[in-house]
Amino acid sequence: xxxxxxxxxxxxxxxxxxxxxxxxxxxxxxxxxxxxxxxxxxxxxxxxxxxxxxxxxxxxxxxxxxxxxxxxxxxxxxxxxxxxxxxxxxxxxxxxxxxxxxxxxxxxxxxxxxxxxxxxxxxxxxxxxxxxxxxxxxxxxxxxxxxxxxxxxxxxxxxxxxxxxxxxxxxxxxx
Numbered sequence: 001x002x003x004x005x006x007x008x009x010x011x012x013x014x015x016x017x018x019x020x021x022x023x024x025x026x027x028x029x030x031x032x033x034x035x036x037x038x039x040x041x042x043x044x045x046x047x048x049x050x051x052x053x054x055x056x057x058x059x060x061x062x063x064x065x066x067x068x069x070x071x072x073x074x075x076x077x078x079x080x081x082x083x084x085x086x087x088x089x090x091x092x093x094x095x096x097x098x099x100x101x102x103x104x105x106x107x108x109x110x111x112x113x114x115x116x117x118x119x120x121x122x123x124x125x126x127x128x129x130x131x132x133x134x135x136x137x138x139x140x141x142x143x144x145x146x147x148x149x150x151x152x153x154x155x156x157x158x159x160x161x162x163x164x165x166x167x168x169x170x171x172x173x174x175x
Contacts, residue, residue, distance in 0.1 A: 001030075001061055002101070003037060004108045007116040017127060018045060021107060023060065026140055027152035028107065029053055031131040033124050039066040039078040046079075047159070050086075054155030058089040060101060068092060086159070110134070 006016035016037070020030040032045055061067035061080075069077040080090055093100035115130060136149040143151060
């Protein structure tokens with residue numbers, strides 16, 4: 001996941017979408033225009049996403065806010081600490097190395113080429129339509145010319161709004 005770099009829409013409003021993609025199938029789970037990048041705002045998006053798609057084993061992000069907090073213990077932000085409590089492993093790219101997440105950066109390039117400056121991209125509906133076409137109409141060479149939607153399967157772990165107590169998680173119980 002990452003925030004795609006921002007652009008101004010035709011009404012001169014800033015558009016900086018949050019992008020979330022399945023690493024294996026390239027399926028774009030979320031392409032959401034955010035009003036801000038605060039932890040609480042992003043968490044609400046992930047709560048809906050986890051209800052719809054289940055809990056992933058791992059989340060890869062960069063070291064930026066709200067995904068990480070460089071001055072906090074273990075670099076955990078409120079958002080990433082919540083993921084850890086949910087039993088999600090964290091993987092972060094090296095600071096200043098976007099190539100560590102090259103496929104996601106390529107997704108951002110496609111979004112830039114196809115959505116920036118296009119009339120109507122101010123509406124979430126335009127982002128939803130692009131995501132639907134990307135997932136179900138565009139075959140990918142790396143996927144044997146199949147679409148991401150042909151391969152994607154939701155996670156089997158279900159999201160619970162109230163996670164298990166931290167001391168019952170496998171990594172804490174081994175202490």
